[in-house]
Every structure is written in structure tokens, then in C-alpha cells.
Amino acid sequence: MAGKKVLVLGGGFGGVQAAISTRAALDSDHEVTIVDRNRMPHLCGMNPLLIVGERETDKTGRSLGRLANRGIKFVEANIDLIDTDAQNVATSAGTLDYDYLVVALGAAYDWDAVPGARDAYSFYDFDYARRLRRRLSRLGRGKIVLAASKPPYKCPPAPFETAMIINWWARKKGIRKNIDISVYIPEPGPLGVAGKEASMRVRSALDQRGIELITAAGVTEVSTDGREASFTDGSSTSASIIATIPVHRLPDIVAASGIANGKPWVSVDRATLETSTANVFAIGDVNVVPSGDFAIPKAGVFAAGQGTKVGEVIASRINDSDAPEPYDGVGFCFMAYSGGRAATVGGEFLADGGPDTVLTDPSVAGNRSKERFERDWRSFKI
Numbered sequence: 001m002a003g004k005k006v007l008v009l010g011g012g013f014g015g016v017q018a019a020i021s022t023r024a025a026l027d028s029d030h031e032v033t034i035v036d037r038n039r040m041p042h043l044c045g046m047n048p049l050l051i052v053g054e055r056e057t058d059k060t061g062r063s064l065g066r067l068a069n070r071g072i073k074f075v076e077a078n079i080d081l082i083d084t085d086a087q088n089v090a091t092s093a094g095t096l097d098y099d100y101l102v103v104a105l106g107a108a109y110d111w112d113a114v115p116g117a118r119d120a121y122s123f124y125d126f127d128y129a130r131r132l133r134r135r136l137s138r139l140g141r142g143k144i145v146l147a148a149s150k151p152p153y154k155c156p157p158a159p160f161e162t163a164m165i166i167n168w169w170a171r172k173k174g175i176r177k178n179i180d181i182s183v184y185i186p187e188p189g190p191l192g193v194a195g196k197e198a199s200m201r202v203r204s205a206l207d208q209r210g211i212e213l214i215t216a217a218g219v220t221e222v223s224t225d226g227r228e229a230s231f232t233d234g235s236s237t238s239a240s241i242i243a244t245i246p247v248h249r250l251p252d253i254v255a256a257s258g259i260a261n262g263k264p265w266v267s268v269d270r271a272t273l274e275t276s277t278a279n280v281f282a283i284g285d286v287n288v289v290p291s292g293d294f295a296i297p298k299a300g301v302f303a304a305g306q307g308t309k310v311g312e313v314i315a316s317r318i319n320d321s322d323a324p325e326p327y328d329g330v331g332f333c334f335m336a337y338s339g340g341r342a343a344t345v346g347g348e349f350l351a352d353g354g355p356d357t358v359l360t361d362p363s364v365a366g367n368r369s370k371e372r373f374e375r376d377w378r379s380f381k382i
């Protein structure tokens with residue numbers, strides 16, 4: 001059999017696991033290549049602790065060049081065009097052909113969708129998180145606003161986790177009484193995707209910590225001096241720090257490729273994660289997999305699980321072996337309540353009869369698992 005070319009676009013959670021899973025199941029005459037413009041992606045999940053100085057900026061990344069040890073070729077390049085008719089991808093390092101394509105390009109941020117957000121603070125990107133870390137280190141008093149504009153956004157627990165970590169940090173620093181913390185979200189309640197009970201428990205965790213939660217209030221604008229924010233419910237607030245969650249959207253090159261068929265995110269077969277184009281798969285934040293009244297959350301654990309599944313599907317086609325079990329939508333995210341305790345939230349999002357999810361109590365053991373998760377990510381186990 002002639003060697004096949006498997007091309008993975010994006011070296012985040014999903015792309016890396018897709019490449020590792022495919023490579024593990026194929027003979028060496030088949031090629032697995034991964035393309036990313038960024039050789040050293042950072043783990044966004046560390047940002048909430050990074051902004052309060054509890055993670056080091058030089059210990060949140062992993063080098064994709066190390067995938068060569070596993071027989072995966074890494075190409076550092078910008079991806080410019082995906083041509084599914086010609087079965088090739090144009091990049092700044094040349095054109096790459098494929099037999100099987102995995103699109104794992106994540107969600108793009110539209111910093112201009114909310115006027116003023118580009119120049120405000122954020123914890124949704126490594127560079128923004130570093131800037132917020134510098135600002136927080138100088139803060140002695142004032143109000144901190146964390147504000148989302150519209151769903152979907154990555155890691156639905158992140159705004160609440162970040163608010164609770166800031167609360168913990170301010171207490172530790174002895175400045176909590178001088179600091180107000182508010183979280184504004186567009187949804188009717190926190191973490192709706194995890195069910196009503198989890199949502200109520202997050203509400204009460206915020207309440208117990210004196211963190212103000214304002215629901216059904218997506219941020220619409222941040223003033224040019226970054227000190228005033230306006231919301232969809234007609235309210236506005238002034239604050240020392242306004243940190244927004246940027247509007248998420250499909251990357252332009254994915255929209256231009258036609259695989260999303262003009263929809264906001266790429267629809268896929270929920271068993272195989274294949275798009276409407278044969279042998280072209282879309283995994284992670286770039287896709288949408290319906291789950292009850294919601295969709296599978298945009299989170300790294302799901303992107304990674306989908307990557308593993310896609311690897312199995314592609315390998316079964318190349319090896320002409322039995323098709324693997326369908327994708328199960330199982331995944332758990334960590335939600336830290338402080339620097340020392342973390343809960344998990346997640347479950348089976350594609351269970352018969354609807355999503356079956358649970359939010360555990362925060363614990364020290366949960367925090368140890370979170371730290372293990374971070375180490376495992378850096379060594380490509382996740």
C-alpha cells in the first residue's frame with residue numbers, strides 16, 4: 001500500500017492528540033505532519049493562576065518540535081488556505097498535500113467585536129494574561145470586573161474560577177477588604193452547560209466569597225481609558241481593572257475553506273468527527289457537537305478526546321481495520337476555587353437521554369490532580 005499523508009492543522013490540545021493517536025496506529029511508511037504558526041503554545045488553563053503570580057510565565061508552554069521524537073513532523077508555518085478539492089493546504093512554508101486532513105485550528109478571538117476590548121485587560125490569551133499579571137501585582141485597592149460578551153467561550157468555568165482565585169490571592173495579600181470583584185456574564189446563570197445544580201452551586205460559591213455575579217449582562221463596550229464598561233442590560237460600571245472574555249469566532253481560513261457550510265462553527269458527524277467533506281475532520285473548539293440544549297463545551301479535554309478518536313478513525317481507514325467505537329463526549333475540566341483546592345466539572349455529554357454531568361466539591365486532592373494535568377500537558381500526555 002502506498003504511504004498515506006495525514007495532515008493536522010493546529011498544534012493545540014486537539015491537533016497534538018490527533019497526531020499522536022494516528023502516529024501510534026500507523027506503520028512508518030505513512031506520514032503524520034502537524035502545522036502550527038506557534039512553535040511554543042501555552043496552556044491557557046494556567047492563566048487564572050498566572051495572573052496572580054502563582055504560575056511562572058516560562059513554565060506554561062511546550063515545544064511542538066519535540067513531537068519529532070514520536071515520529072511526527074512539525075512544520076512551523078502560517079496556514080493561509082485550505083483547498084479540499086485539490087486536497088492541499090497553502091502555508092507560509094509551502095503547499096502541503098494530504099489524504100486525510102484534521103482541522104484543529106481552535107476558536108479565533110474577535111477583539112474588535114466589543115469596542116475597547118482590544119485595549120482592555122483579559123486573561124484569555126497568554127500575552128494579555130501577562131499584562132494583567134503586571135497590573136494586578138501593583139493593585140492595592142479598587143474594583144476588578146471580569147466580563148464576557150457572548151457565548152460560546154472556551155472553558156465555561158474560567159470566569160468563575162478566575163474570580164475565586166483573585167479572591168484567594170487578595171485575601172492572602174491582605175487587601176481583600178479593599179477590593180471588589182464582579183463577574184458579568186451574558187447567560188442567565190453560571191455554567192448552565194453543567195446543569196441546574198452545578199449552576200446553583202457556583203452561584204453560592206461566589207456569593208460566599210463576596211463576589212458579585214451579574215447575569216444576562218454581556219459586555220458591549222469598554223471606554224477608551226479602560227475604566228468604564230457597558231452591558232446589554234443597560235447598566236454600566238466603572239472599575240480599576242476591566243478584563244474581558246473576547247468574542248469567539250470561526251477562524252477566517254476555516255470559514256473560507258467551505259467546511260463550515262457558512263455556519264458559525266463546523267458541524268461534524270458526532271460519531272467520527274468527520275465534516276461533510278470525506279476524510280476531512282474538525283475537532284476541538286473549531287467544531288460544534290450538540291449536547292442537549294447546549295453543545296459540548298469548548299475545552300481542551302474535549303479537544304484532546306476528539307483528537308484521540310479521530311486518530312483511531314483515520315488509522316482504521318488506512319489500515320482497513322474495524323471502525324472504532326463512536327466518540328462518547330466524555331470529559332472533565334478542573335475548576336480551582338483557590339490556589340490550593342480544585343473541583344472537577346464534566347461527565348458524559350453525549351449520554352443517551354441527555355448530558356450526564358456533575359460538579360464535585362473542591363478539594364486538595366482535586367488541586368493535586370489539576371497540577372498533574374498541567375505536567376501531563378507539558379509532556380504531551382494530554
Ligand SMILES: Cc1cc2nc3c(=O)[nH]c(=O)nc-3n(C[C@H](O)[C@H](O)[C@H](O)COP(=O)(O)OP(=O)(O)OC[C@H]3O[C@@H](n4cnc5c(N)ncnc54)[C@H](O)[C@@H]3O)c2cc1C
Pocket residue numbers: 009010011012013014015035036037038041043044045046047048077078079080104105106107123124125154155158251253283284285286298299300301302303333334
Ligand atoms: C483562561 C482559560 C482557561 C482554560 N482552562 C481550561 C481547563 O482548565 N481545561 C480545559 O480542558 N480547557 C481549558 N481551556 C480551554 C482550552 O484552552 C481550549 O478549549 C483548547 O485549547 C482548545 O483546543 P483546540 O485544539 O481546539 O484549539 P487550540 O488549543 O486553540 O489550538 C489551535 C492551534 O491552531 C493554531 N492556529 C490557528 N490558526 C492558525 C493559522 N492560520 N496558521 C497556523 N496555526 C494556526 C494556533 O496557533 C493554536 O496552537 C481554557 C481556556 C482559557 C482561555
